[in-house]
Amino acid sequence: MKLFNKAVIVGTGLIGGSIALGLKKKALAGEVIGISRSQKTLSLAKKRKAIDKGSLDLHIAKGADLLIFATPPSTVLKLAPAIAKIISRDCIVSDASSTKEEIVRKLEKIFKRFVGAHPLAGSEKQGIKHACAGIFKGSLCILTPTPNTDQGAIKKIKSLWLSLGSRVAFLSPAKHDRALSLVSHLPHVTAFATIGTIPVDNLKFAASGLRDSTRLASSDSRLWADILLSNKKNILKDISSFGNNLARIKSAIKRNDVKSLARILQAAKHKREILG
Amino acid sequence: MKLFNKAVIVGTGLIGGSIALGLKKKALAGEVIGISRSQKTLSLAKKRKAIDKGSLDLHIAKGADLLIFATPPSTVLKLAPAIAKIISRDCIVSDASSTKEEIVRKLEKIFKRFVGAHPLAGSEKQGIKHACAGIFKGSLCILTPTPNTDQGAIKKIKSLWLSLGSRVAFLSPAKHDRALSLVSHLPHVTAFATIGTIPVDNLKFAASGLRDSTRLASSDSRLWADILLSNKKNILKDISSFGNNLARIKSAIKRNDVKSLARILQAAKHKREILG
Numbered sequence: 001m002k003l004f005n006k007a008v009i010v011g012t013g014l015i016g017g018s019i020a021l022g023l024k025k026k027a028l029a030g031e032v033i034g035i036s037r038s039q040k041t042l043s044l045a046k047k048r049k050a051i052d053k054g055s056l057d058l059h060i061a062k063g064a065d066l067l068i069f070a071t072p073p074s075t076v077l078k079l080a081p082a083i084a085k086i087i088s089r090d091c092i093v094s095d096a097s098s099t100k101e102e103i104v105r106k107l108e109k110i111f112k113r114f115v116g117a118h119p120l121a122g123s124e125k126q127g128i129k130h131a132c133a134g135i136f137k138g139s140l141c142i143l144t145p146t147p148n149t150d151q152g153a154i155k156k157i158k159s160l161w162l163s164l165g166s167r168v169a170f171l172s173p174a175k176h177d178r179a180l181s182l183v184s185h186l187p188h189v190t191a192f193a194t195i196g197t198i199p200v201d202n203l204k205f206a207a208s209g210l211r212d213s214t215r216l217a218s219s220d221s222r223l224w225a226d227i228l229l230s231n232k233k234n235i236l237k238d239i240s241s242f243g244n245n246l247a248r249i250k251s252a253i254k255r256n257d258v259k260s261l262a263r264i265l266q267a268a269k270h271k272r273e274i275l276g
Numbered sequence: 277m278k279l280f281n282k283a284v285i286v287g288t289g290l291i292g293g294s295i296a297l298g299l300k301k302k303a304l305a306g307e308v309i310g311i312s313r314s315q316k317t318l319s320l321a322k323k324r325k326a327i328d329k330g331s332l333d334l335h336i337a338k339g340a341d342l343l344i345f346a347t348p349p350s351t352v353l354k355l356a357p358a359i360a361k362i363i364s365r366d367c368i369v370s371d372a373s374s375t376k377e378e379i380v381r382k383l384e385k386i387f388k389r390f391v392g393a394h395p396l397a398g399s400e401k402q403g404i405k406h407a408c409a410g411i412f413k414g415s416l417c418i419l420t421p422t423p424n425t426d427q428g429a430i431k432k433i434k435s436l437w438l439s440l441g442s443r444v445a446f447l448s449p450a451k452h453d454r455a456l457s458l459v460s461h462l463p464h465v466t467a468f469a470t471i472g473t474i475p476v477d478n479l480k481f482a483a484s485g486l487r488d489s490t491r492l493a494s495s496d497s498r499l500w501a502d503i504l505l506s507n508k509k510n511i512l513k514d515i516s517s518f519g520n521n522l523a524r525i526k527s528a529i530k531r532n533d534v535k536s537l538a539r540i541l542q543a544a545k546h547k548r549e550i551l552g
Contacts, residue, residue, distance in 0.1 A: 120483040183482045187489040193521040196544035206459045207396040212488045213463040217548040221541035245469040265497035268472035272493040
């Protein structure tokens with residue numbers, strides 16, 4: 001079902017490339033255009049039939065009725081004013097950023113029809129070569145409209161994500177950033193800090209437990225530096241709560257308090273079981 | 277290839293049950309006996325053909341030429357003196373405990389032919405119902421003999437683990453506990469602390485990243501309290517190093533220092549890539 005005539009994806013990496021592939025596969029757009037800062041990425045995106053055309057130049061976005069930013073948050077903020085000069089006021093604009101508060105606040109001032117979106121999909125892998133239309137299937141896409149958001153644009157962006165196979169939930173940008181700091185940003189931080197603590201010559205004794213628990217530390221480090229800074233207030237708070245939790249475990253070990261220690265671990269285990 | 281006449285497994289849970297299944301499957305022992313504090317566990321072990329006979333009474337170990345402790349470390353220490361009065365001085369004794377220093381120091385005083393062993397296998401699942409002879413295939417089993425260890429016993433325990441499909445490595449008990457604190461005990465602690473930090477009503481926004489990174493927090497909380505206390509010196513040190521690492525990340529976020537932050541994350545990512 002065609003939802004858009006000319007869809008432009010800014011940033012054709014893992015997520016942008018997967019959205020592009022989904023648009024093509026489900027024929028959701030008349031044409032799909034990719035914008036990247038790398039010609040190599042665009043060539044591969046074209047070869048993989050994720051896009052019909054690609055360009056390093058933002059002006060290719062002219063005439064779009066859908067434009068999705070799929071770059072790190074700081075790049076979204078940097079490119080938005082230039083994009084606004086090129087596309088029509090009626091173009092629906094969305095994104096796929098992992099943080100929403102700052103982006104929604106700024107982009108809804110720049111674009112008339114902006115809808116914040118965050119597909120909770122993807123993996124620690126990077127780049128168009130790992131893109132796949134199927135990564136959204138069964139995943140959750142959180143939309144973060146505000147009282148200012150254009151209702152027609154919300155409806156179309158919702159249809160888009162349902163068509164890509166996602167479930168769709170709505171949260172305010174602030175609530176989104178609060179929740180994602182806990183369920184995504186904090187585990188990234190602890191994964192990076194855990195593997196960072198282990199001297200290289202001990203890694204040969206690692207079993208699957210370490211591999212799984214630090215998989216998130218394979219994520220793009222520049223992107224994640226960007227995400228953490230763009231959710232500074234929440235993640236600093238959650239790192240502190242985590243630190244308090246860790247201190248309780250440490251203190252129980254120091255005191256040889258097997259009962260308290262088992263109780264803390266058991267409470268954590270109970271929560272983990274909710275995830276299945 | 278029969279290595280033993282009468283093999284006794286003390287603790288027929290996930291690991292003990294899997295060893296028993298492997299002994300039977302590869303016909304490594306004339307008979308396999310299980311000891312448990314639960315009749316239900318023994319019945320299931322027998323039904324699954326992991327053991328020929330089972331008992332709640334340690335005296336069934338009489339006449340064994342192999343006895344393996346597969347219980348939490350504190351239970352090994354508690355049962356060892358009683359077992360020593362039942363089995364012959366020539367019986368080869370081993371274990372599967374996650375920590376080795378204290379156990380090896382004490383058990384080599386109690387048993388003439390003790391060889392410390394730690395199969396780096398298993399999962400967060402528990403109990404005989406999840407036991408499987410295949411869990412050791414391709415995994416690493418670390419043996420921790422000392423200058424006092426009987427050479428014939430080392431050879432037989434090594435053959436046993438190779439026959440069960442493991443690779444075998446040798447480390448001193450102290451080096452084992454140092455390395456395992458880093459590659460196994462620390463990630464358990466951070467997994468428990470991470471999921472413990474997240475309020476339950478946020479878990480519905482969790483994606484596969486949180487699920488994988490906290491899978492270790494599904495582990496048996498009583499067993500892990502025991503393991504952490506039995507490796508107290510090392511794990512307290514590693515929690516502190518981890519805390520320093522976390523503080524560096526926190527400080528870079530506080531200062532909005534994207535370059536330092538990306539550098540810290542990138543160094544962690546490099547190490548993670550070594551794990552594959």
